[in-house]
Amino acid sequence: MEELIKCENVSFSYENVGVVKNLNFIVYSGEYLCIVGENGSGKSTLTRGLLGLKQPALGKIVRCNGLGLNEIGYLPQKTPMQKEFPASVFEVVLSGRLNSHGFRPFYSKEDKQIAHDNIKKLGLEELIKRSYRDLSGGQQQRVLLARALCAGRKLLLLDEPVTGLDPIVTEEMYRLIQELNSKEKITVIMVSHDIFAAVKYADHILHLNFDKSFFGTTSEYMESPMGKYFFSEDNFNK
Amino acid sequence: MLDITSIFEHSFMIRALIGGILISICAALLGVSLVLKKYSMIGDGLSHVGFGALAIGSAASFPPLEFSIPIVIVSAFFLLRISENSKIKGDAAIALISTGALAIGITAASLSGVNTDIENYLFGSILSLSNGDIVLCWTVFAVVMILYILFYNKIFAVTFDESFAKATGTKVGLYNMLIALLTALTVVIGMKLMGTLLISSLIIFPAIISMRICKCFKMVTITSAIVSITSFFIGLVVSYYLATPTGASIVLVNLCVLIIFSIVGSIKDKISAKNYIK
Known part of the structure; x- marks a missing residue:
């Protein structure tokens, strides 16, 4: 597995307010990474950073092994x-x-x-x-x-791809993305609100939370305080 | 039976026909992108700026067109910037700029005392095109057509989805500026034909009309051009026989075509919906 994208000590600010701080992670080819986080946690800003449309305030985002910007397939949020x-x-x-x-x-x-x-x-x-x-x-x-x-062909970057879809179509869409990942070996980075689908399909989770962001495999995430919070029985039954 | 060919025994009618067709095509092509990008008002705003510039130009006895073209191009970039930055403010800003420019133009013209010109710029003077105007029409037509065809695919991408185009490395700003530049050229020349008040109809009507019935972008573009030429031709002939103002007649023909196409479009939709249910 080769490295595709490497984020080293990346910080972003949005309108002069820091949103992402000291972020470190590596995406290897063939992985399925879900970026989750509350509104305003910097998901969109990070996406723009990954696409090379915004430079981080500190640190750097490296596209490795000759991954060109024209090898990233992007699915933006819908415009009305x-x-x-x-x-x-x-x-x-x-x-x-x-x-x-x-x-x-x-x-x-x-x-x-x-x-x-x-x-x-x-x-x-x-x-x-x-x-x-x-x-x-x-x-x-x-x-x-x-x-x-x-x-x-190498990397798909999906920005909330199921927003506004009904549950059945949402499930279809997730399955389709998973197929592209497993059968076509396309690396997937998906920005999502849907934390339950994230842990169901992705093999890595990046949970943005200012300077206490979590990055790791899905099973590590479930064991982390953040994961435990979301998947504790109380929250599950709500 | 009316003898249409006899109309075109007058050389001024031939000039009107050629100039009108060339500019109609340019306006129709650009109109599709402008309407879809919700930039329709920019065409309108530019025509008012153009009027202001023409009036000042003629008051100061500069050659009016040569003077106003650069001004309108600069305003086009400016208007584009504004409407990109924030939507509601941009709307209001366009209204401010266009009424402001109109006021400046009228004041300049009335101070300099050349009131016949004012009427020409406001309502167009398609029947008094000179040979020089025709050369200018051909030039603008050539520039718009060549650039539009060369960059057609990019214009489509930028019109359909700016964020995707930007993310995949298309220089969105550059192509938006290209659209603005071509629009500015078309509007200034078109004002001579249709007048300040009506030129934006040449941009907006054909695009809206063709979108009633066409399903794909290429067909919308082609149909727009055809609708634009046809409406222009009918409007010109009708205005000759009924002695109505030419610019207004062309707009009225467009309005009729829009109504017809809307009806046809909704019938078509109903039929395809029925087939779908079957």
Whole structure:
């Protein structure tokens, strides 16, 4: 297993208030890491840092073993504007290939083939000509996941991918992500509110909590004070 | 039967037709991105800034178009910045800038005493295009078309999902500026045709119309251009026969087309919903 991303003593501030302090962790290829934490704990800021859109105030984030920014597939949070957007499924998925283009203006045959492959992989063939705005929330997320796969084969960075989905579709989405991780050996970093799904699917947990953040394997997390707090019987029955 | 060809025996009508079609296409293409990005008001704001600049330019007897193009381009970048930073404030800021520029323009024009110009800028003077104007139209058309086609895929990505585009290394700011630059050029030239008050309709109507019935981005773009040309042509011919103001007639044709397309679109949706249930 090779290292993909290494965070060394990373601190972030947001609007001059420190949100993340002294964070250390390493993501190896093939892992499934869930980043959890309360609102305002710096999940989004850290995500932007991992994508290279924001420099940490202190410390550094290293992308190792030649992991380029154009090998990271990103699934951002939905914007309300997209709901009404007239674009076909194929157009949306294909746009994931842009990052490997540089200044080449048009898509190649290879780009289109990759888009087709990913559409097939996520079971979207029947929807390929449909308009993105006519799809259900779960289908839209799958389209965006296919686009993320077009953008990066090595690492998927998912920012709250199940927000607004109903329980059944949420479960499907989680299973799909797990399959990509286990069968396709794609490294997954998922930002989530859903701590129960996090421990169910991920093999590593990063719980952000200012300077007392936790990082470790899922079983270590369950034994930690933070994990115990969330999974104590009291909380479970609430 | 009306003899349409006889209209185009006048050379001023031919110039109006050529200039109008070229600018209609530019406006329609850019309109799709602007409307989807919720930047419709920027086109409107720019036209008012353009009016202010034209009025000051002609009051100070600078060549009006050459004077106003750089000013409008700078304001385009500025307006874009504002609406990126915060939505509600940006909305209000555009209104402030456009009414402010309008007031400056009217004052400048009235102080310098050239009131015929004012009317031309406010309501357009498509029937009095000079050969030089046509050259300018061709230039703007060429610039917009070449850049739009070359960067079509990137414009799509930036329009659909800025955060994804940014995260995967597309220079979002650069392409937003490109859209603003092309819009600024189109608006300034378009003002000569349609007037300050109506130019934004050329940008907004075709995009909204084509979105009623088209399902994919490429079709929306192409349909917008076709709708824009057709409405322009019908508006021009109608205004000739009924002696109505040309700019206003074109907008009214667009309005009719929008109503027709909305009805067709909703019928289409109902049919496909029925098929789905079956």
